[in-house]
Amino acid sequence: MSFLYRVALMVTRKQSYIDWANGGSDNAPELTADLANETRTVYLAPESDDPPDRDAVLDEFWVDLFEAELAAWNSDEAQWPQPLTREMFDAWFDVELTGTVFDLTPEEPLSQRDVDLDEVADALAHCAWCGLEVDAEPDRFVAFALSDRSRLAHREGRTVPLIAGDGTVIVGVMTIADSDEAKAGDDLLFRVCTTRCEKAILKAVPKALRKLSIAATVDGVR
Numbered sequence: 001m002s003f004l005y006r007v008a009l010m011v012t013r014k015q016s017y018i019d020w021a022n023g024g025s026d027n028a029p030e031l032t033a034d035l036a037n038e039t040r041t042v043y044l045a046p047e048s049d050d051p052p053d054r055d056a057v058l059d060e061f062w063v064d065l066f067e068a069e070l071a072a073w074n075s076d077e078a079q080w081p082q083p084l085t086r087e088m089f090d091a092w093f094d095v096e097l098t099g100t101v102f103d104l105t106p107e108e109p110l111s112q113r114d115v116d117l118d119e120v121a122d123a124l125a126h127c128a129w130c131g132l133e134v135d136a137e138p139d140r141f142v143a144f145a146l147s148d149r150s151r152l153a154h155r156e157g158r159t160v161p162l163i164a165g166d167g168t169v170i171v172g173v174m175t176i177a178d179s180d181e182a183k184a185g186d187d188l189l190f191r192v193c194t195t196r197c198e199k200a201i202l203k204a205v206p207k208a209l210r211k212l213s214i215a216a217t218v219d220g221v222r
Contacts, residue, residue, distance in 0.1 A: 002106035006044040007052050011065060012037065012094040020081060020092075021073045031073065041069070044101065052099030062089045069093065119159045123171045128190035129197035129204075140193070142201045143186035144172075144209070152187075153177070160188060162208035170204060 013021075013036040021031040043065060045057050058065075066089050070080045081088065109115045126133055134140070146152065152160060155174040162170045172190040175182040181189065190205065192198045 002103045004044070004101040004103055005047045006101045007047055007057060008098040008101050009043045009045060009054075009057065009061075009065070010040055010096045010098070011043065011069060012040050012096075013069065014092055014094060016088075017069070017092040028074075041072070043068070047099075052097055054095065054097040057097060058086075058089075058095060062086055065089070065093070065095070116158045119171075120157070120173055123159050123173050124191055126191065127193040127197050128170050128172060129168070129192060129200045132193050134191060134193045140191065140198070142190045142192055142198055142205070143181070144188040144190075144205055145185040146187040146209070149177075149182075149187050162205060162212065164204040164208055168204070170201065170208065172205070 013031075015033070018031050018033060018036055022028075043061070045061055050056075063084065066084050067080075069092075070077075074080070103110060109118055128142075152174055157176050158174060160172050160174050162172065164170055170190065172188045175187055175189060188205070190201050192201055
């Protein structure tokens, strides 16, 4: 168990929020009072040296909370109420503050960044083709340049899983845009253990990338 230097804000959506959520598209799911109560969200805010003060924390973060709660139901900002005000926030949400927060499983990833780092570490420690755990030395990678790096820009510094023709999942790592590897044209890196696996990756990845590109193009047309 590990103490976190945070305070927790539990947000409950009130009837005004429910009315807004149900006033959109006829095809949208219905937000009931029971569902709103069951899907409350907890946000962590910085701890301070002063005793926990709900109003002081909300004075600083109510806009962030409001936007996050609206986006949780409808990501189209054009359909959000305007302008957002503190009075509206108080009418739409109940907020409870807890001043003491513990992590019961500190050995587990706490954030999406932690998950991403674990996945990258695992990808760098195993052969992308056969899955064999590889030694830190020598570093043996197969690198690929992307024809349109922007399509995977959201995966920078994270893993990129691809599916080979036989269904094998090949996991590579997308380099950071300003890294030496990216500047050299190495956008995707795959760890390999042997020449055999290197040849398999060289054959499978271009095909998998073409399939990914075609699927993205079709989705864009839709």
